[in-house]
Structures are given as structure tokens and as C-alpha cells.
Amino acid sequence: MSDSGHYHFMKEIIECNGITKTYGAGDTAVTVLKEVTFSVKEGEFVAIMGPSGSGKSTLMHILGALDTPTSGEYLLDGSDVSRLSDDELAEIRRDKVGFVFQAFNLLPRTSVLRNVALPLVYANMPKEERERIAEKALDDAAFPRAFWSYHSNQISGGMMQRVAIARSLVNDPTLILADEPTGNLDSKTGEIVLHTFQTLNMQQGKTIVLITHEADIAAHAGRIIHIRDGTIVSDEKNRHRTMARGEREFSENGRPLSL
């Protein structure tokens, strides 16, 4: 194990080799992803950009083991997940992936804490341990403690997105996938959420793949991949990275801003 230049923190988390995804069959078949090949190393913050319908979400589903490619090979954290059964995929998602959905997708009439701890329910973790981890994840996602016991439908959109982020962290994932995480938020709240992602990436070394169709959102990432009609058109390092302001920077006189 002395492959010089590949330190353990530089290992490949995502390796896509010629991934193709076709929906339907025969005359009505639509190929949404065409021979997509790229890789992401541990600790990277990648933005995937593209116009609507370009196949971003489809790609994210494959990256997150929610779906399998029609052809091509996909290695997640070194293991091939392109040909697994539904339950095996569920296990991969449970252990390695954290999703942040555009529509939050929280369970209504359920407390914030229980929402965050939900992925651990399926990992058979005892309740006390689950809640301890969920509380830490809520802190990491900068979610105010006063609202922990609120029901998820009693809090604001910005807070919901933080709950969704906290939930994506709770299983200590190898990879965090966020599909338009700021799409439903105003620009200031969106920036605070991006700040949370940047902090997680830089301070905890989390690998993050963020999907967006807005250039100024993508500008917060360390690397930007452009996709059009299911093909990667550009893949480059972001040399003028925008650093988002956190809640504290927004607040006046150190008073926290209510989201």
C-alpha cells in the first residue's frame, strides 16, 4: 500500500465509468445520461450544474444508490453498486449516503429530533445513542436548540432545510448529496445553508456533491461540473470560490438571526 501520491484522504469516493441511463424501451426510449465518466475524491466539494432536464437529478439518484445505471460502472467508496438488488442498495444508502432533497421531505407531525434520527432507526441503533447523534448533527447543521422538540411542520423553510441537512449527517455518511438544497429558500437563508455545507466540508472533511442550476450557488463549491443533455461538457476547479456568510456574520451585535 505505497502507491505514492494517493494518501488515504485522497481516495476516490465516486468513480463513474461510462454511465448511461435510459428510460423506457423501443421507440419511446429516452437516454438521459450518456457515457458519463468522472470521479470525486474524498473531501471534495463538487457542484453539478446544468439546465433543467439535463439529467442532474437522474445522476444524483445513481450517485446516491437510489437507482442503478442502464450500463456503465459505478463505484461508491470503492465498491461496485451498479448491479445491486433493492435491499442491497438500501443498505448502501443507509450506511454511506446522506441525502438533502430540494423538497426537504421531512415527516410531518414528527419532532425535529425524531426526523433527524430516522435513518438510524433503520440501522437498529438504540434510542439513546440515536438521539445523542441526532443532537450533535443538529448542532453541526446550526439548528437552534430551542426548536428540537417542535414538529417539522411548525418551523420555517430555512429551519426545515437545516433539519434535512442534519438528517443527512446523522449516519456519518461518506458522501453528502444535495439536490437544489437552496431552491426553496430566499437568498440570505440560502447563503446560510451554503455556509453550513462549506463548514462541514472544510472543518469535517465531508465529501459533498451539490446539484444546482444557478451559477452563483455553484460558485461556492471547489469544483464545478457542467452537464448538458446527459453529457459532461466541462469539469474544472473553481478558482474564485465564494465563501458564504454564516448566521453570525448576518446578525447585528452578535445577536443570532431568526431564520
Next chain:
Amino acid sequence: MTTQDLWEETYGAVTVNKVRSGLTMLGIVIGIASVIALIAVGQGSQASVQANINSLGANLIMIMPGASRSFGTTVRGAAGSSETLTPDDANAIAAQVANVAAVAQEVQGRYQVVYGANNTNTTVLGTTPAYEQVRNVSVADGNWFTGADVTDSNLVAVIGPTVLQDLFAPNANASATPAMAIGQTIKVNGQLFTVIGVTVSKGGSGFNNQDDMIYVPLSAAQHYLLGSTSYLTEVDVEASTQQAMTQVQNDITNLLLERHGITDPTQADFNILNQASIVSAASSVTGTFTTLLAAIAAISLLVGGIGIMNMMLTTVTERTREIGLRKAIGAKKQDITLQFLAESVVLTFGGGVVGVVIGWLAATAISAVTGITTIISVPYILLAFCVSAGIGILFGYYPARRAAGLNPIEALRYE
């Protein structure tokens, strides 16, 4: 998913929409309650029929005249109407058949009975003292008549509690006491009899209600009521043991065939019945009755089950996004299946528990109002619980599998 988590999820899901859960349960509640109540009624009547039959007397064999057949055509008179059984037959049975404990000779008729201004129409049974033992009647107050009463054709009578009430306190709300009757004379078909005893109530109803009867010495009935006929309407024999029943019955049959000069047993001019055969005939009738009731109740359970399935399918559709999310964050097929199965089982089992309680109350109310005996047996209650849980599994399985089979991506997109 641990059992506790499963329980918490299920509890949450069921209590979110209490009205809907309650209405869905109602189908099962009604189904289980009617099963419990109807089976209680069925079993109760079965048991009371058996108790009635058993109260007729232990190891009882009854011989009745009739059913004489000749020349290939069947001429079956109404039981007791033919004149083929004689006191000599009865004496021969007592003398010649082994393992016979007692033999009672009987004649009977219905007469108008009068005491003062009160009257009733009832069965008057002329019999021998052995009747008390053979038919298991006992005297509550006063005495049963003796062999001397029969020999001397004494005009004495032992009356049943129903007759006592009808003759001595017909309108009163208070019940008549035996003391009011004993020593009094009643007029049976114009003939005066002195009441010497009142029997213990057997609580019987239906055929041969022994509470609504007047017992007089055989000879008195023959001379003063029936017009000196020497034929009997029934001979009752008590075998000394249960085991001896078959032998006694066969021996009596052979003896009577011989005495009546009949060689072909199918031509017998008498009917011989034993208690066991009456019990089995009656319980097959009441058994059919119970089965019929249970079948009706089962149909209502089926309807309840369909209600459960309907509600679960609605729930699955409503919670498509939730299911998609759960799958996205790592729930396996089995986790989802279990969650929805648990929901439907909790609904049906809860309905089952409530149904058992209501069925029980209903059965109690039925006995209180109609006087029908009802029996709630533990095995049926356990069965009801198993059936209700089983319905949950049966009718919840399809919706649960449907939920588990949802594609997470499509489920998340579902609006």
C-alpha cells in the same frame, strides 16, 4: 428496526387520524362482537338442551308404544297413541332384565285442573313411585306418593312448581309457597285430589316440561281419569350403570319382541330410546344452529377485513412520499412491509379486543333479557383474538407489499 421503534411508528400512525382508525376498527369490532355473542348463544342453547336432557334422569331408557308395521306399509301412530305396552311388560322388564335399577310405568293426559276460582290446563301423569328415582324428580315440600297409594288408588297428587303458581297465586306478583297448596284439594277433570307434595323446579322448558305437571298414582289415573284402561303410554327404565345401557336396551328389545310375538325386529310395535341418542340428536341440531350463527358472523368479519384493506390502501397512497423518503434513507422492503402490517394488525387486534368485550356484554344482555343461557368460553375468545390478528395480516399484506414495492424515486416525486 427494533420492535419498540416499530410499535412507536405504528402507534403514531394509528392515532394520527383517530376517527378514521376508529371507523375502520368498527368493522372488526362488529364482526368479532357478533361472533362472540352468537357463539355464546349457540353454545348456551346447546348446553341447556343437554342439561334438560340430562335432567330427565341418569342412565334413562324410555320405551313408548307405537310404530307397528304390517304388510310392508308403515303405519306409525303418534308416539304413545298405540295400545301395545302393558303393566305386565313393565313388570317383566323389572323381573327378567339384568342391571335394571328401577322401572316406572306411566300414563298421561291433559286435563283442566281447578282450585277455587283458578284453573289451568296441564299434563297429568299417572305413575309408580319409582318415577321419582328414574326421572330424577325430587319433592321440595311434602311427600312423593307411596306404593300403598298406588295399590289403593288413593286420590293424592304431587304438583310441579308451575302448576303451584298457576293454581295458588295466578295473578299475584309474589310466588306461591308449597305451604299454600299442601293439604288442599284440587279438582282434576271433575275428580278431587289432595295435594301431598310440590316438586323441585327443574327450570326446564320446551318438551315435557316437568315443572308444569301433576303426578298422581298410576291406578288413580287409570280408574278416575282415563276410564280404566290398562295400557301404558310410556315405560321408563333406569339402568344400574352407564356401561350397562346397551345391554339393558338390547335385552328389553328382545324381551318385548318375544312377549309381543314379533320375530322381525323391524316390525316392533314399540320405540325404545335412550338418553345418549336424544343428546346426540339434539346436539347435532344445536350444533348446526351454532355453525349457522358463526357463518353469519364470519361474513361480517370478512366485510370488516375488506374495510381494513381499503383503509390501508388509502394510507399507502397518502403516505407515498413518506415511504419514498424512508426507502431513500435506508429502509428495506421488509422494514416497510412490517410497518404497514403492524398498522393493520394493531387496528384489527384492537378491534378484536373491543369486539370481545362488546360481544361479551351483548351475550350477557341477551341472557338477561330473553333468559336464553349463553356461554362465553375462553377458547373462543382466544380464537377471536387470533382471527382478528389474522385478518390484519391477511388484509394488510397486499397494501404493505404494495408500499414496500414502491420505487423510492417515483415515490419521492409523488404529489
